[in-house]
Amino acid sequence: MTGRAMSQFAPNIDEAVAAIPDGAMVIVPRESSGVPMEATRALIRRSVKRLHLVALPTSTLQGDMLIGAGCVETLETSAVSLGEFGPAPRFTAAILGKTIQMKDATCPALYAQVQAAEKGVPFMPLRGLIGSDILTHRPDWRVIDNPFGNDDPIVLLPAIKPDVALFHAAMADRAGNVFIGRDRELLTMAHASARTIATVEKLYDGNLMDDPALSAGTVPGFYIETVAVAPRGAWPLQLLDHYPADGAHLADYAKAAATAEGFARYLDQYVHVKRAA
Amino acid sequence: MTGRAMSQFAPNIDEAVAAIPDGAMVIVPRESSGVPMEATRALIRRSVKRLHLVALPTSTLQGDMLIGAGCVETLETSAVSLGEFGPAPRFTAAILGKTIQMKDATCPALYAQVQAAEKGVPFMPLRGLIGSDILTHRPDWRVIDNPFGNDDPIVLLPAIKPDVALFHAAMADRAGNVFIGRDRELLTMAHASARTIATVEKLYDGNLMDDPALSAGTVPGFYIETVAVAPRGAWPLQLLDHYPADGAHLADYAKAAATAEGFARYLDQYVHVKRAA
Amino acid sequence: MTGFAPEELLADTIMRLIGDVRHVAVGNASPIPALAALTLRERGGGMPYVSLLGSRRHMFFTDGGRELFDCAGQGRVDVFFLSGGEIDGAGNINLVSIGDYAQPNVRFPGSFGSGYLYYVVPKVILFRVEHSRRTLVRQVSFISAPGGNADNVHRPGGPVALVTNRCLFAFDRAAKRFTLASVHPGHTVDEVIENTGFDFDRPEKVPVTEAPSAETLRLMRETIAPQLAEVYPQFAARVFGVKVAQTSQ
């Protein structure tokens, strides 16, 4: 098995993401489940290249920034937008300019594919999809005749096994257990991925596994390679139960990123210089 | 969709299980995940018949008692024993006497089959199994050539969709939300089953969903048809984090149930007369 | 036309379409359906169950992002909502791109959960505020999810209606066609024909869409709008003037 014996704490955010190599397949969560924005800025600062980014099942600011900064070679997701702030401008420009390879999916297909990796099976079946052009453009998906049915076509989706799962959560203890609460896809991501890097708002005193309630919402340290403390690490996105999205900032981003130049200025201002805490 | 609009509280344990019809497919959890023994005694008192009992993935006292009392027509599970107290005598007698139909499985196959129902897919693939006589004796399981491999046989397992999920847990709130903590298979069972009946140690004041930690370990009332309060409802088995198994009682059961007569006396003493609280 | 915002009329229309069901789920980028579902639940004293994607408070799921889809696969989601960059007369929706897929002229965000939910939720209500020949087209460039399938394809669900800023269409699944059901107050049948890129059926007399009641409007504005602001702060601010709590660094 890959991974060190026990979880390690990174001294800072840049070291936390240092082990993500160019060309890695990295899986990240949807906006409401803990997007590691501080780690994303660190990845861009490091000029990581050729990522195969899997956004489970959608992305917003994070995907747009990684694409705009030239970090992404392949994007596998069900949608990228800025939500109420409109289209994702760098994503849109990259598709129209054909600078990234897009693997269009639909949300439950991605969940099923990651669950396939979690379960160590080569594929998962899924209903729907037949007659959709998503399927037409995915030669890696297969249609078979359901062996338990009668003239009943069904789609099989191959497992997605990321090299790295990367997410932000509320807290971790010193054993590397990470509390995720109801954001259970983070657990599935960690199970499915060879390595997991988590950033957290703060440290928890004691062992999360000793509490019957907290342990139910915990990714065991067994699955976690690296933890870094990053207060407000999802900013300017929300961390549910903790802080809302920074709408004013997101509106500014949407405006700036409408052009390549504006986006470059945004990076200069918010990424290449570490923002003050 | 089947099921009433909102969860109901049953006034007593006998009413809680009244809606389980003869012939129902009922799924119950393994010993360490909250076995509804009080509800099991109520089912036996009611002389429920012809159950298709799915024990996920194994059973101990509960399966043995239901079989001994003549409630079970088909048993689908990976193992039945009394653990440290030896073989399950009524199960063994029923198999040797051919009074129940046995569907031998292996633990992860059952989990996968229940997950298939949870996901609304007709089947799930699973590694292993090939060359095992478990597979030989399960005509309802299929082997296909993995479409993503090359001369790579893999087993497909059909979904198990129980009529009723029945389990015991720590607590429920008045909205019918049930706290299960780390015993996550109870959630999968509830998702997969048409109806869910839960017994709980006690009521929780407030709404479990309002607490970020407790909600992570909760089966939403949405999936629960009936809740009944049954203090020490897993007795004489354990409820982890709450009470251990009653070893002396289990040793007595193992001795009594060695014969049909001894088992009948056990039922007279502990089931047909409601035990004092 | 005075007295209510277009969004309020659309939400009210959607409330009527939802009807008497147990569970309504609302996906991404769906503020008007969210307004409708939450208002209906408030009026129903807690029923139907509402699952509002992206919300913590209006969301009972405890199994992560997949639970919406698992729940729908179990047959436990009765109503869902989808939109489209393009929608055509056969009920096909396009959330991906216009032009050749490999070399598109226009790119939309992506298909979200449509490639699955459109098939398994019994009552899918389509909504597209902008009613124009740009959005309602003869044939979509890319089918994120089709309006119908061959009979042997497992498909318990599909579209029942399409709500726009001009009218309400009903969808006939057997015929795979829309029928004009009503025209919103202040709009006309001719205007609908003029602005629709696909053929549709219509009765001789097309009714006017019922306006929301004062009570419904009061509920939306006073009770629901502040709840909506958790997930749709910009929408709640724009339509209802709800102040958004902004985070500053």
Add this chain to the structure above:
Amino acid sequence: MTGFAPEELLADTIMRLIGDVRHVAVGNASPIPALAALTLRERGGGMPYVSLLGSRRHMFFTDGGRELFDCAGQGRVDVFFLSGGEIDGAGNINLVSIGDYAQPNVRFPGSFGSGYLYYVVPKVILFRVEHSRRTLVRQVSFISAPGGNADNVHRPGGPVALVTNRCLFAFDRAAKRFTLASVHPGHTVDEVIENTGFDFDRPEKVPVTEAPSAETLRLMRETIAPQLAEVYPQFAARVFGVKVAQTSQ
């Protein structure tokens, strides 16, 4: 032979077989492997990770009963333990029944997770305390899980050894045969041959199984036995005299 119980010798032997790994999982009805795994972890200052089925304290899983199997499918379980009502010379194990499956003479509890874990865990250690021609047979009646498979079957895992109350066998996966590796103190090669129903290979000189050190015995008795009592109270009481907390009604 004095100085330690047979269970202590077997656990010590299993500890050596486990070797230097990251994660050891222990299934149902496996008190001796549990004793070995917990002792090894104690000696290793917390490593390897140990997952003890049925325990709350010695179990880090948070995804329910399936997590053990998912974890193994991910390649994250390095060592597991299986037993058998019957075990044969090809490493096949029988946990189901003896005689015709439809009309058996003897019924065992069932296959548990063997029909999967035997295939995917790299190092499966077989243990069967009773070493007799009844338990170690020429050919099992029912294959819960086979010792080997055809080359095209996905099988990263399988048996590496078999520990009994008389000896230790190593398993050769290519040859699909056991080799006698050592005989426990107080037992003989002739006795092993006499009591084994299957053919096996053996070197000219068969070593004696190493006895547990005083330090290992101290650890097992003082530190691990009380931990073991959570899941195996009867075993802990019988072998180590740990008082079991009984629940009375």
